Amino acid sequence: MSALDTQIGGEEKLSTHLLNPQTQQWIESNVTRIPFAGCWVWNKSECVRGGYGQVGYCTYGTNKAHRLSYVAFKGDCRGLLVCHECDNPACVNPEHLFLGTSMTNHLDMVKKGRGNYARAARKMRKLTDQQVREIRASKLTQLQLAEIYGVSGGAIGHARRKQQYKEVV
Missing domain, CATH: 3.90.75 (Homing Intron 3 (I-Ppo) Encoded Endonuclease; Chain A)
Structure with a gap:
């Protein structure tokens, strides 16, 4: 030593x-x-x-x-x-x-x-990339889309505002 x-x-x-x-x-x-x-x-x-x-x-x-x-x-x-x-x-x-x-x-x-957070967040996603594209293109309300896709209105809002699924074009 x-x-x-x-x-x-x-x-x-x-x-x-x-x-x-x-x-x-x-x-x-x-x-x-x-x-x-x-x-x-x-x-x-x-x-x-x-x-x-x-x-x-x-x-x-x-x-x-x-x-x-x-x-x-x-x-x-x-x-x-x-x-x-x-x-x-x-x-x-x-x-x-x-x-x-x-x-x-x-x-x-x-x-x-x-890290675990990033991997877990990707695994927990409930919408596919195609569904996110459809949501962003839709004229329906957040609540209507939430019912159609089986997620919360907040999840729809996050997807539309690109707070989640940022990589989906």
């Missing part, structure tokens, strides 16, 4: 004193580069939950490898999440990392169609 392993593996919060070439070299020496994706996959150890790389032992937030990488290459991340553009939790490539809030991270997940 190196001095850097000991330094960042304990309870100490990640801070900008780790923004230095030594830390950057140590990170780069513990990754496998995936050329086609650009990911740097963490080799040292993996957190039991979620597939995130870890430094030291796994506790929430402060000693996950992608957070260390962000601090080492870009600077302070206190108070924010370090999110992945590539959606690969084991990736520590600083070019794939960005800061965000829980809401930013959630919206990014939904936008990319990832």
